[in-house]
Amino acid sequence: MTEPTPITRRTVVQLGGATAAGAGALLLAACTPAGSGQGSGDAGGSGGSATVELSSIPVGGAVSASLGSTPIVVSQPSAGEVVAFSAVCTHQGCTVAPQGKEFDCPCHGSKFDAATGDVLNGPARDPLKKLKAAVSGGTVTVTE
Structure with missing residues (x-):
């Protein structure tokens, strides 16, 4: 069995640069919500569309849904008027939830108007x- 090589200050400094860069990248990845456009509320470029039954959205309220892997909220401020938004909070990327006529962020208390965002x-x-929301018959289709 061989003796382990002692770790010198030079070894730590030489390895430290690479280790610190890797650790920094991991920390940045962990702090950036996936699909949130760096916390800006961007729907993440998921493309495609989401459908929600109009009858499932209360007048004056909203429901949660998904556009690809991105959480969204769809609200009906008045009968037949439908609007949709990314549910990614623009503060730090948490997912907001419908609460009557507003969307509430559970992480830091931000509140958004359900009719305007x-x-x-x-x-x-x-x-x-x-997001774009269109009503056809009893179905709401949401796209970016």
């Missing part, structure tokens, strides 16, 4: 990303 209460400063 505008910030009602921070710390978020930017509105939710608006």
